[in-house]
Amino acid sequence: MQRTFKTGPSGPGYAPAMNRTAALVCFGIAAMAGVADVSRAGQAAPAAAADAAPAYTADGKLVFPSDYREWIYLSSGLGMTYTRPGAAGSGGMGPMFTNVFVNPSSYRAFAQTGKWPDKTVFVLEVRDSADHGSIVKGGRYQTGTMGYDVEVKDETRFPEHWRFFTYPAPDGPMPAGNPIPKDAGCLACHSKNAAVENTFVQFYPTLLEIAKAKGTLNPSYVHAEEAAPTATP
Numbered sequence: 196m197q198r199t200f201k202t203g204p205s206g207p208g209y210a211p212a213m214n215r216t217a218a219l220v221c222f223g224i225a226a227m228a229g230v231a232d233v234s235r236a237g238q239a240a241p242a243a244a245a246d247a248a249p250a251y252t253a254d255g256k257l258v259f260p261s262d263y264r265e266w267i268y269l270s271s272g273l274g275m276t277y278t279r280p281g282a283a284g285s286g287g288m289g290p291m292f293t294n295v296f297v298n299p300s301s302y303r304a305f306a307q308t309g310k311w312p313d314k315t316v317f318v319l320e321v322r323d324s325a326d327h328g329s330i331v332k333g334g335r336y337q338t339g340t341m342g343y344d345v346e347v348k349d350e351t352r353f354p355e356h357w358r359f360f361t362y363p364a365p366d367g368p369m370p371a372g373n374p375i376p377k378d379a380g381c382l383a384c385h386s387k388n389a390a391v392e393n394t395f396v397q398f399y400p401t402l403l404e405i406a407k408a409k410g411t412l413n414p415s416y417v418h419a420e421e422a423a424p425t426a427t428p
């Protein structure tokens with residue numbers, strides 16, 4: 196079933212034209228850096244979760260990091276909108292979850308410094324939600340994948356250091372993603388509103404504590420928070 200809805204740089208939420216049934220197909224990631232530990236008995240312990248630098252095709256598209264579910268989970272937004280209330284989930288669908296992942300070595304670097312190292316990759320996985328099913332009488336749970344947004348910090352490849360990509364949830368192999376033009380709106384919103392560099396650390400509670408402790412919050416974010424009313428639970 197193919198559903199198309201408003202999205203992207205000018206839209207209220209996320210999601211390109213997407214196919215609801217997602218089939219994740221493994222692509223080869225060029226640079227895999229698995230680290231194996233050796234136990235005292237001399238046996239190899241299970242390798243640490245695979246980590247990957249961003250990999251590109253010869254024509255400059257980003258290979259989708261299909262192992263992102265083994266990365267570090269940061270948080271989930273539910274039905275977040277940035278323009279007007281109720282925009283996400285319009286068109287008969289429930290509010291969407293946005294699950295955010297980052298590659299493990301960059302997470303570890305952030306935990307130590309409060310900053311993102313070069314070659315950091317984020318995946319924002321968009322899922323539909325439901326409020327009926329199985330034993331559920333209240334609340335919402337996540338269902339099918341609706342698409343992905345990816346963000347890369349790559350200081351050698353991109354003059355502005357950060358680039359954004361978007362992917363559908365295909366039935367077949369995942370196509371490589373074209374870089375989204377830098378004036379398309381992704382970078383504009385992220386650079387203006389994000390708490391640390393171009394990332395929305397204000398919505399990832401454990402990272403926000405780290406950034407506060409390390410003093411790496413963007414001054415623009417700090418000023419906006421001082422002017423805004425405090426968030427209520």
Ligand code: HEC
Nearest residue numbers: 204272277293317319344345346359360381384394395398
């Ligand atoms: C109007 C503002 C806005 C625009 C435009 C926008 N984003 Fe975001 N983005 C956000 C917010 C807010 C979050 C935090 C989402 C959450 O907590 O689930 C986010 C999170 C992300 C993340 C997770 C990493 C991070 O930076 O925190 C990725 C990846 C991402 N967006 C990609 C994109 C792409 C690709 C586009 C353009 C197609 C885009 N975004 C356009 C506001 C925006």
